[in-house]
Amino acid sequence: xxxxxxxxxxxxxxxxAAAPLCVLLRQKxxxxxxxxxxxxxxxxxxxxxxxxxxxxxxxxxxxxxxxxPWGIEIRIDAVNAYILLLVSIIGAVVLLYAPSSVTExxxxxxxxxxxxxxxxxxxxxLGITATGDAFNLFVFLEIxxxxxxxxxxxxxxxxxxxxxxxxxxxxxxGATFILIxxxxxxxxxxxxxxxDLAVQLESVKNTRTVITAFAFFSVGVSxxxxxxxxxxxxxxxxxxxxxxxxxxxxxxxxxxxxxxxxRFIFTVFGTDFAFETMMLDAVLLPLALIxxxxxxTVAVFQNNIKRMxxxxxxxxxxxxxxxxxxxxxxxxxxxxxxxxxxxxxKGALFLVMGGVAMRIGSVNLNDMRGLGKRMPVTMAxxxxxGLSLIGVPLTVxxxxxxxxxxxxxxxxxxPVAVLILLGSLIAVIYIWRVIEVAYFQEVQPGDExxxxxxxxxxxxxxxxxxxxxxxxxxxxxxxxGVAKKAAALLLGVLP
Amino acid sequence: MQYLGLYNYWIxxxxxxxxxxxVISSGNLIKKIIGLNIFQVxxxxxxxxxxxxxxxxxxxxxxxxxxxxxxxxxxxxxTAIVVGVATTALGLSLVVRIKEAYGTVEEDxxxxxxxxx
Numbered sequence: 001x002x003x004x005x006x007x008x009x010x011x012x013x014x015x016x017a018a019a020p021l022c023v024l025l026r027q028k029x030x031x032x033x034x035x036x037x038x039x040x041x042x043x044x045x046x047x048x049x050x051x052x053x054x055x056x057x058x059x060x061x062x063x064x065x066x067x068x069p070w071g072i073e074i075r076i077d078a079v080n081a082y083i084l085l086l087v088s089i090i091g092a093v094v095l096l097y098a099p100s101s102v103t104e105x106x107x108x109x110x111x112x113x114x115x116x117x118x119x120x121x122x123x124x125x126l127g128i129t130a131t132g133d134a135f136n137l138f139v140f141l142e143i144x145x146x147x148x149x150x151x152x153x154x155x156x157x158x159x160x161x162x163x164x165x166x167x168x169x170x171x172x173x174g175a176t177f178i179l180i181x182x183x184x185x186x187x188x189x190x191x192x193x194x195x196d197l198a199v200q201l202e203s204v205k206n207t208r209t210v211i212t213a214f215a216f217f218s219v220g221v222s223x224x225x226x227x228x229x230x231x232x233x234x235x236x237x238x239x240x241x242x243x244x245x246x247x248x249x250x251x252x253x254x255x256x257x258x259x260x261x262x263r264f265i266f267t268v269f270g271t272d273f274a275f276e277t278m279m280l281d282a283v284l285l286p287l288a289l290i291x292x293x294x295x296x297t298v299a300v301f302q303n304n305i306k307r308m309x310x311x312x313x314x315x316x317x318x319x320x321x322x323x324x325x326x327x328x329x330x331x332x333x334x335x336x337x338x339x340x341x342x343x344x345x346k347g348a349l350f351l352v353m354g355g356v357a358m359r360i361g362s363v364n365l366n367d368m369r370g371l372g373k374r375m376p377v378t379m380a381x382x383x384x385x386g387l388s389l390i391g392v393p394l395t396v397x398x399x400x401x402x403x404x405x406x407x408x409x410x411x412x413x414x415p416v417a418v419l420i421l422l423g424s425l426i427a428v429i430y431i432w433r434v435i436e437v438a439y440f441q442e443v444q445p446g447d448e449x450x451x452x453x454x455x456x457x458x459x460x461x462x463x464x465x466x467x468x469x470x471x472x473x474x475x476x477x478x479x480x481g482v483a484k485k486a487a488a489l490l491l492g493v494l495p
Numbered sequence: 496m497q498y499l500g501l502y503n504y505w506i507x508x509x510x511x512x513x514x515x516x517x518v519i520s521s522g523n524l525i526k527k528i529i530g531l532n533i534f535q536v537x538x539x540x541x542x543x544x545x546x547x548x549x550x551x552x553x554x555x556x557x558x559x560x561x562x563x564x565x566x567x568x569x570x571x572x573x574t575a576i577v578v579g580v581a582t583t584a585l586g587l588s589l590v591v592r593i594k595e596a597y598g599t600v601e602e603d604x605x606x607x608x609x610x611x612x
Contacts, residue, residue, distance in 0.1 A: 135571055142578045149585055158596035162605055165589045169518060172531055172582050176538055179575060183542050186568065 007052075008061040008074040011045045011084060011130055012140075014038060015091075016123040022116040028108065032099050035115040039092040039122065046081075046088040053081040054482070060132070068132075069196040075132030079336075079486040083129045083259045086340050090251040090347050091122045097461030098244045100454075101354045105242045106154050114154060118248070121147040125256045134182045134192045134268075137260065138175065141224070144256075145171045148249055152241040163236035170233040174223030181217030184209050185268075198268050205273050214269055214278055218261065225257035227284075227321055228291030231314045238310035243354025246306060250313055251347035255339050258320055262336075265324070266490040275327050284325035289419050291318030296426035300433070305363045306353050308430055309346065312389065315423060316342045319404060322420070326407045332487035333480070334403030340479050341396035341472065345388040348465035352382045355454040355462070365433065370443035372435075374451040377459060379438050381466045386431035388469045391424045395473040399480060503544035510537035522602040524593060528586045535579045542568040542575070 003010075018038040025031045053059055053076055061074040076084070095118070106114050124144025131137050149171070153164035186192055188209050189200035204210055219230075226234040234254075238246045265274040274280045295315030302308035320342070323335020355378050356371065357363050372379045388395035391402075401424060408417035453459070472479045499505075510533055517530025546568035554563040590600055597605050 135574075139574060139578070142582075146578075146581055146585055149589070153589055153592065158593075159609060161589055161593045161596055162609075165524065165586065165593060168582065168586050168589065169527060169531060172586075173515075173518065173534070176535055179538055180541070183538070183545065183568075187545055190565075 004048075006061070007045055007049055008059055008076055008130060009063065011042060011049065011088075012074075012123055012127045014042055014045070015119045015126065019116045019119040019123065022112050022119060026112050028103075028111040029099075031112045031115045032095075032102075035119055036092075036095050038119060039088070039095045042122070042126065043085075043088040043092040046084045049076055050081040050085050050482070053078055054485075069191050069193045072136050073132040073193055073195075074130050075195065076130055077486075078482060078489050079262065080129045080259065082336070082340070082482050082486055083256060084126060086255060086343050087122070087125050087129060087252045090248060090343055091125075093461050093464050094244055094248045094251075094347065094351070096464075097247070097351055097354070097458050100458060101243050101358055104358045105156055105244075110154070114151070114242075117147045117150045118245075120144075121151060121248070121253075125252050128256050129259055132194050134185065134194055134197060136192075138179055138182060141175055141178065141260075144253065145175060145224075148245075148253060151245040151249070152237050154245065155240045155242050157240045159236065160240035160242075163233075163240045167233040167237045170223060170230075174220045174230075177216045177220030177223065179220075181213045181215075181220060184213030184216065188213070194263065194268050198270065201269065201273075205270075206277065210273075211278070214273070217264060218280065221257055221261045221264070225254050225261060225321075226314060226317055228287055228294060228314060228318060231291070231295075231317075234314060235307055235310040238313065238350075239304055239307035243306075243350065243357055246310075247347050247350035247354060250310070250350050251343040254313070254317055255343055258317070258324075258335075258339055262324065262490060271327065271491065281325040281327050284321050285416070288318040288322040288325055289416065291315060292322070292423040293419065293426070296423050296430070299430045300426060302430075303365045305356075305365060305368070305434060306350070308434075309349055309353065312427065312430065313342075313346060315427075316346065316389075319400070319420070319423070322416075323400075323404055323407065326404075326411060328407055328410060329484075329487055329491060329493065330403055330410055331407030332490060333484050334400050334407055336486050337396075337403065337480050337483035338400030340483065341388070341400050341469070344396060344465050344468045344472070345385045348381060348462055348469065349385040349389070351458070351462045351465065352378055352385065355458055359451050359454070360449075365437055368434065368437050369441040370438070371451075372439035374443070375453055378454055378462065381462045382438075383435060384466050385469065386435065388473070390427045390431055393473075394470065396469045396479070397473075399473060399476060503547075504541065507537045507541040507544070510534075510540065513537075524590045524600045524602065525587070528583060528590065531586070532579065532583055535575075535582075539572045539575060539579075542572045 015038055022031050022035060025034055058077040062068060063072040102111060102114060121144050124140045127140030128137055149164050149168045153161050185197060188204045189197055191197055191200055223230045238250055292315045295311050299308045299311035320335045320338050323331045353363050360367055388397035391397040405417045405420055514530045514534030514537060518527050521527050521530060546565040548562055548564050551562040551564040552560045554566040594600050597608055
């Protein structure tokens with residue numbers, strides 16, 4: 001089949017081509033149905049690609065038939081096929097949820113622009129993940145960033161504007177750092193293809209230029225992935241963006257940046273250089289631990305629940321980075337599987353908050369009194385998502401924390417294992433605060449409003465993700481199996 | 496004096512730090528965008544001067560020349576310039592919206608308004 005051999009590029013081109021069409025369609029229901037079809041198509045493509053990669057190994061696609069080191073290559077192995085799947089699952093499910101929430105939060109005359117920006121952001125994220133070319137990665141990074149700044153600024157609260165502005169400034173600095181890093185690499189090797197870079201860099205590794213390239217690149221990516229202490233843009237951006245946007249970005253954008261970090265540490269620079277020459281683990285480990293503790297602790301004191309979940313994201317990113325910094329098969333597996341699991345649960349939790357905002361008009365803790373009785377189905381989803389965030393057995397959160405703790409013990413780092421558990425305990429506190437208010441406090445006297453449950457499409461979207469957190473918590477071969485394979489591939493110890 | 500021979504890189508470094516300093520120190524949102532622009536342009540200059548080869552001519556094949564400059568970084572930077580323009584446009588339009596919502600483009604005044612709110 002001709003079309004099958006073009007799947008890697010279709011993964012990116014389908015949403016890219018659909019984005020301007022959204023602007024032309026204009027009518028809001030038509031645009032939504034169109035965007036929905038597009039996003040589910042990308043999901044189907046991602047599933048097909050993952051199957052083929054697991055079956056046949058790495059896929060390589062030469063754009064415009066220009067062969068690899070000269071032309072742009074799309075290179076998909078187990079690692080990025082997994083991330084592609086994650087991004088397109090979230091992209092598809094969040095769009096299913098979107099219409100009612102978008103109607104509520106975004107002015108009716110700009111719905112088509114919203115869906116257009118959403119698809120562009122999806123394109124950018126899929127492009128970053130799929131590409132095998134360093135400069136192409138920068139371009140897709142900017143496509144996704146620019147559209148996410150626009151998406152965040154659509155929030156109702158005027159603070160969404162300042163949050164988007166702050167993210168724009170920090171995001172551009174991050175992206176420019178990445179550009180400098182790529183420039184230095186090109187200077188030493190004369191190539192931009194990642195696989196070729198990996199070969200060419202081998203002989204010039206200990207030059208100051210390459211060390212500088214590595215420094216600029218990793219700081220730039222750390223800014224984009226909101227590694228503590230470079231997370232300052234994240235809480236406000238997530239708290240004030242429209243609910244749909246928050247759920248989508250929280251579940252995908254930082255994860256894709258973590259993938260970029262993985263790809264450059266392990267494939268391009270190589271583990272010897274990153275961990276032995278540059279001692280990256282000695283930098284990442286403490287930052288990840290501080291991120292976990294500070295992020296979780298600050299989350300406890302938030303009254304805006306979207307903001308609370310945003311700080312919890314800072315902590316969860318810490319867990320993923322921790323997994324990388326262990327530099328072992330178990331640790332890396334834990335980090336990669338947590339990337340997937342966290343996307344499912346945080347996506348679901350933010351979707352629940354979007355529903356709450358739609359029904360009671362606020363996401364402040366004080367307004368959620370008695371919500372457990374008023375919206376039982378929705379809040380049940382919050383409870384399950386929250387349990388998963390804590391890491392209770394039978395949820396996905398448990399699987400990833402188990403692997404991280406195992407990895408810590410494997411390396412004899414007992415204090416780290418204790419700190420991981422401490423992070424979970426703090427998560428119990430902030431999740432419990434919401435549960436306590438929603439289930440054990442009575443509705444404020446005088447509040448006689450009739451609160452309806454959410455519409456069916458929103459329920460389906462929320463429960464698809466929540467269902468995922470339970471199913472993948474019990475049957476692990478898909479998520480954990482692929483994560484193990486990806487980790488083995490990155491470490492170069494193929495089983 | 497070999498370090499002075501690389502004056503093109505020194506210019507990039509100075510511009511970069513100037514831009515970065517403006518982004519960090521200025522409280523005016525428009526000045527921040529200008530700083531961001533200078534910061535980005537320094538990286539463009541870095542790429543462009545990287546492609547120059549001493550004694551090389553424009554990369555058009557003629558019999559008169561045997562050394563050519565590398566056109567690839569220049570082409571890359573064309574893309575990055577487009578990205579930079581888009582970022583500036585988006586940043587400035589956000590500033591316009593912020594001005595409409597807050598009535599000011601000074602960071603500390605916006606902060607104090609948010610606190611009071």
